[in-house]
Amino acid sequence: MLLSEMNNTQLCKMKDELLQQVNAYGNMKLNLNMTRGKPCKKQLDLTTEVLKDVDIYTNSVDEYGVDCRNYGELYGIKGLRILLAPLVGASEDRIILGGSSSLNMMYDVMMKMVVFGADEHSAPWGTGKKVKFLCPSPGYDRHFAITELLGFDLIPVDMTDSGPDMDQVEALVANDPSVKGIWCIPVYSNPTGVIYSEDTIKRLAWMKTTAEDFRIFCDNAYPVHFLDQYDTLSVNILDECEKAGNPDRTFVFSSTSKITYPGSGIAILASSKRNILSYNKMLSKQTIGPNKMNQLLHLRAFKSFNDILVHMERQAAILRPKFDIVDQILRRELEGLGIAEWTHPTGGYFISFDCMEGCAKRTVEIAKNVGVEFTAAGATYPYGKDPLDRNIRIAPTLPPVEELKTAIQVLCTCVKLAGVEKLLETNH
Amino acid sequence: MLLSEMNNTQLCKMKDELLQQVNAYGNMKLNLNMTRGKPCKKQLDLTTEVLKDVDIYTNSVDEYGVDCRNYGELYGIKGLRILLAPLVGASEDRIILGGSSSLNMMYDVMMKMVVFGADEHSAPWGTGKKVKFLCPSPGYDRHFAITELLGFDLIPVDMTDSGPDMDQVEALVANDPSVKGIWCIPVYSNPTGVIYSEDTIKRLAWMKTTAEDFRIFCDNAYPVHFLDQYDTLSVNILDECEKAGNPDRTFVFSSTSKITYPGSGIAILASSKRNILSYNKMLSKQTIGPNKMNQLLHLRAFKSFNDILVHMERQAAILRPKFDIVDQILRRELEGLGIAEWTHPTGGYFISFDCMEGCAKRTVEIAKNVGVEFTAAGATYPYGKDPLDRNIRIAPTLPPVEELKTAIQVLCTCVKLAGVEKLLETNH
Numbered sequence: 001m002l003l004s005e006m007n008n009t010q011l012c013k014m015k016d017e018l019l020q021q022v023n024a025y026g027n028m029k030l031n032l033n034m035t036r037g038k039p040c041k042k043q044l045d046l047t048t049e050v051l052k053d054v055d056i057y058t059n060s061v062d063e064y065g066v067d068c069r070n071y072g073e074l075y076g077i078k079g080l081r082i083l084l085a086p087l088v089g090a091s092e093d094r095i096i097l098g099g100s101s102s103l104n105m106m107y108d109v110m111m112k113m114v115v116f117g118a119d120e121h122s123a124p125w126g127t128g129k130k131v132k133f134l135c136p137s138p139g140y141d142r143h144f145a146i147t148e149l150l151g152f153d154l155i156p157v158d159m160t161d162s163g164p165d166m167d168q169v170e171a172l173v174a175n176d177p178s179v180k181g182i183w184c185i186p187v188y189s190n191p192t193g194v195i196y197s198e199d200t201i202k203r204l205a206w207m208k209t210t211a212e213d214f215r216i217f218c219d220n221a222y223p224v225h226f227l228d229q230y231d232t233l234s235v236n237i238l239d240e241c242e243k244a245g246n247p248d249r250t251f252v253f254s255s256t257s258k259i260t261y262p263g264s265g266i267a268i269l270a271s272s273k274r275n276i277l278s279y280n281k282m283l284s285k286q287t288i289g290p291n292k293m294n295q296l297l298h299l300r301a302f303k304s305f306n307d308i309l310v311h312m313e314r315q316a317a318i319l320r321p322k323f324d325i326v327d328q329i330l331r332r333e334l335e336g337l338g339i340a341e342w343t344h345p346t347g348g349y350f351i352s353f354d355c356m357e358g359c360a361k362r363t364v365e366i367a368k369n370v371g372v373e374f375t376a377a378g379a380t381y382p383y384g385k386d387p388l389d390r391n392i393r394i395a396p397t398l399p400p401v402e403e404l405k406t407a408i409q410v411l412c413t414c415v416k417l418a419g420v421e422k423l424l425e426t427n428h
Numbered sequence: 429m430l431l432s433e434m435n436n437t438q439l440c441k442m443k444d445e446l447l448q449q450v451n452a453y454g455n456m457k458l459n460l461n462m463t464r465g466k467p468c469k470k471q472l473d474l475t476t477e478v479l480k481d482v483d484i485y486t487n488s489v490d491e492y493g494v495d496c497r498n499y500g501e502l503y504g505i506k507g508l509r510i511l512l513a514p515l516v517g518a519s520e521d522r523i524i525l526g527g528s529s530s531l532n533m534m535y536d537v538m539m540k541m542v543v544f545g546a547d548e549h550s551a552p553w554g555t556g557k558k559v560k561f562l563c564p565s566p567g568y569d570r571h572f573a574i575t576e577l578l579g580f581d582l583i584p585v586d587m588t589d590s591g592p593d594m595d596q597v598e599a600l601v602a603n604d605p606s607v608k609g610i611w612c613i614p615v616y617s618n619p620t621g622v623i624y625s626e627d628t629i630k631r632l633a634w635m636k637t638t639a640e641d642f643r644i645f646c647d648n649a650y651p652v653h654f655l656d657q658y659d660t661l662s663v664n665i666l667d668e669c670e671k672a673g674n675p676d677r678t679f680v681f682s683s684t685s686k687i688t689y690p691g692s693g694i695a696i697l698a699s700s701k702r703n704i705l706s707y708n709k710m711l712s713k714q715t716i717g718p719n720k721m722n723q724l725l726h727l728r729a730f731k732s733f734n735d736i737l738v739h740m741e742r743q744a745a746i747l748r749p750k751f752d753i754v755d756q757i758l759r760r761e762l763e764g765l766g767i768a769e770w771t772h773p774t775g776g777y778f779i780s781f782d783c784m785e786g787c788a789k790r791t792v793e794i795a796k797n798v799g800v801e802f803t804a805a806g807a808t809y810p811y812g813k814d815p816l817d818r819n820i821r822i823a824p825t826l827p828p829v830e831e832l833k834t835a836i837q838v839l840c841t842c843v844k845l846a847g848v849e850k851l852l853e854t855n856h
Contacts, residue, residue, distance in 0.1 A: 038498055038499055048485050051485065057476050058480075060472075069472045069690070069692070070689070071685075100718065104714055104715035104716075107713070107714040111539050111543060114543055114555070115543065115555050115578070124555050128552070128554075146714065149713045149714075150543070257499075261497040263501075263717060263719065263720040264721040287535065288532075289528070289529065290528065290529075291528040291691065291719060294692060294722065
């Protein structure tokens, strides 16, 4: 029965039952953290099996004669650029390997836009000037945080099942030169799990922007992070931008953070030849280069891209039951009540959960009170403000299955209680 | 006999002999690269011996319970911050460990000054505004390059035997609010090998600056890179700044790049509690953290700071003969001619060589023509312009001893030839 069709007597009865459940959870002294999309210990152990016997010391010279122990190779070693190229969809000469954080590379590119400008013809985006940045929402809080830190105006754009609402995007970029860029996660988008459609990617590449230095920050964080089977995007955004005559429009980022170890993976940046050349020119002033021994480790751990896919299938086998259990519990507890919807991702790290309008904060609050912490409600929107207060990001990967079950059961109880409270308040 | 006291006949005769020598070198088809302060293969092998059997996989959890494989620990792992603290002279709570490049941390801090400002009370240094930066010269070209990239005015300051000429520095900072900072290498300064005196460090800490957001970028690149014996600075610049009531004035950088592997060391930043706190606040937006597995490797490779010193003594044993042979050849070939002076460093990676005014470029050019490449003349000055065209940086560490001997003999011949040419031209 839909909650909205219940009368106050029914709602009050339900509220009492839910409060009892909440009390029972409170008595369990739970301490569960569901806030972060972190790989779990089993996944880390899987990677340890792959890395622990890789020898990078007996011979530290790569196949091109580079001693990976010494200075040099600003772009990162060539063998690994070739191996990881499919993650970003660019040839190895348009790839730069970074340190252990692709977020840091995004920040770095963004800082260069602000201080140096997109290219020699463009003014720096500047400090203290109004720059607008498009934020498909719900989206990734740490993307939004970088552009917020820089004082940009964050403009929310609705997410649809096929990517950002392109009608909105096209309208926003068409008439305002201060709209300088957009955040995108084209595959298993955080948190919805959406895969951008061919049409979305083509429109991103071809759309007319007033700002000539408009840039797409395309964070391909989960290119091989399937739950069921590997599938490449049918359209390569860098190629499409080139076709469209906008070759320099897009920076594609990726990393091995959720392939090998989150704390010590390899970050990747790919773009047009021109962008990479100009980036590298600045890089040569900025750093003595990335950690090449870690690159050699990754290169020797995986003989081919297929080895990576085999490793990711093993990771998927750990994660699949977790995503399944979340969906099962949500369906069992919430189906037919008309108070919640959630996504059914085929990869990535998150499930996006929408409850009744105005209930997300309250839901997260009740859960926190009984010892289960979810990502702050609103975090998936610019400035942490979900205009409808309905989105919660579920991160099923880190906790063991039993803890995850408890956490999601708590979530269901809390979301029902928040819904009942809301309806009683409205009916009043 | 002083070259300057020779008559033209003597000079012409000498020129003929030198040209013959140069031709002989040319016939040897040399291909020697003396441009970079890179550790040599033997040094790398020494580090391989230390690292190759360190196990970071059987147990990747550090003594504080941090699984170094996963996300987290923005500051870097605590054990390593404690171990490396003596490199920067600060307690572990005022230290941030970075990636593999301390230069990158300097660039990063500098970019934050430009975009965000030194603190909440200070305006950003800004893009397109005139910022002046003091550059003790001869100094490190890659320091100068960062501030040049940002469009700052680079103001040369003379280097003395006890550090930057503090009379000049104090005069420059006293009356001009656009003078925002200074580059310093307090120990075995690049390229002179100078160790800053107590007095220099005290004056840097205590001097009155018009700019309240004046910052010392103190690159302690060679704190344990002695040739003879380890010696700490008698004055700690961070402590002295605190005493002077200027606690936030100094950022100290260091790294293990020339302790372990240049390409995969650990960069270090230390400063006041306030600076570190504010830096870390931004860091939390910018990155998911540094490579902690590499940190764990370093932590387990050296049980104590004394272990590091023992390792550095072994490195010194490799480098000492190289510095000695350079000095021997220079003395044998050039002493008494009055055309060259050079430093006698007790540590670090360079010897600073001064030839006759107006002869450095020509010397490097002749050497290059016979296949021996030295660091570009002028590189040790802002904008690559040595006003007296006399300084050449000698980097003795990379080549094997026999190659080094040849390279320095070539240098001596070239510097004599350039001197003779100059004198003949002047006498004309």
